[in-house]
Amino acid sequence: MLVVTTERIEGYKVVDVKGPVFGLIVRSRGLGGDIMAGLKGLVGGEIKQYTAMLEDSRKEAMDRMIKNANQMGANAIIMMRYDSGEIGNNMSEIVAYGTAVVVEKLA
Amino acid sequence: MTTFLGIGLYAMFQMIVVVVCILLGYFIYDKRYKSNRETKIPAGFELTEEVNLDPVTGEKTRVYYNPNTGERFYKKET
Numbered sequence: 304m305l306v307v308t309t310e311r312i313e314g315y316k317v318v319d320v321k322g323p324v325f326g327l328i329v330r331s332r333g334l335g336g337d338i339m340a341g342l343k344g345l346v347g348g349e350i351k352q353y354t355a356m357l358e359d360s361r362k363e364a365m366d367r368m369i370k371n372a373n374q375m376g377a378n379a380i381i382m383m384r385y386d387s388g389e390i391g392n393n394m395s396e397i398v399a400y401g402t403a404v405v406v407e408k409l410a
Numbered sequence: 411m412t413t414f415l416g417i418g419l420y421a422m423f424q425m426i427v428v429v430v431c432i433l434l435g436y437f438i439y440d441k442r443y444k445s446n447r448e449t450k451i452p453a454g455f456e457l458t459e460e461v462n463l464d465p466v467t468g469e470k471t472r473v474y475y476n477p478n479t480g481e482r483f484y485k486k487e488t
Binding site: 304332333334335336338351354355358359360362363365366369370371372373374378 | 477
């Protein structure tokens with residue numbers, strides 16, 4: 304599955320557009336991670352507990368989006384983007400979205 | 411006396427709940443995504459050019475893709 308952030312894929316031709324596709328995830332850290340992150344917040348620096356949470360969220364959102372595109376019969380996703388938001392105090396929502404297409408390699 | 415005992419028991423109950431939540435989170439729920447990945451690539455998965463460098467652990471993982479199911483597999487590389 305080709306996933307690109309551009310409108311066109313070099314060396315390929317879009318032959319069918321399947322439609323919009325997305326993968327959504329809402330994640331939170333556990334109480335232990337939140338306490339440690341809160342303590343780290345007092346002194347500053349990178350909050351690795353939340354970096355890890357967002358890294359994993361983006362991976363999972365991407366995986367879900369690709370799985371959805373596969374189910375739609377696409378073999379590529381163009382114009383892929385991430386969007387994020389917050390739900391509650393310690394929950395993070397990440398969505399990966401794009402346009403599922405079928406591409407053919409140019410001769 | 412009875413009131414103090416009641417407050418003490420209630421505080422202890424709250425502490426137990428917090429400790430149980432932390433232990434459950436640490437040992438069961440609050441794991442890294444696909445942290446239990448196997449080193450052997452499952453059948454039907456193809457190599458992609460995608461590589462992830464974990465910002466926290468520094469681990470490098472290579473991504474494999476199954477075109478039949480759409481699933482992705484992360485293999486740790488040394």
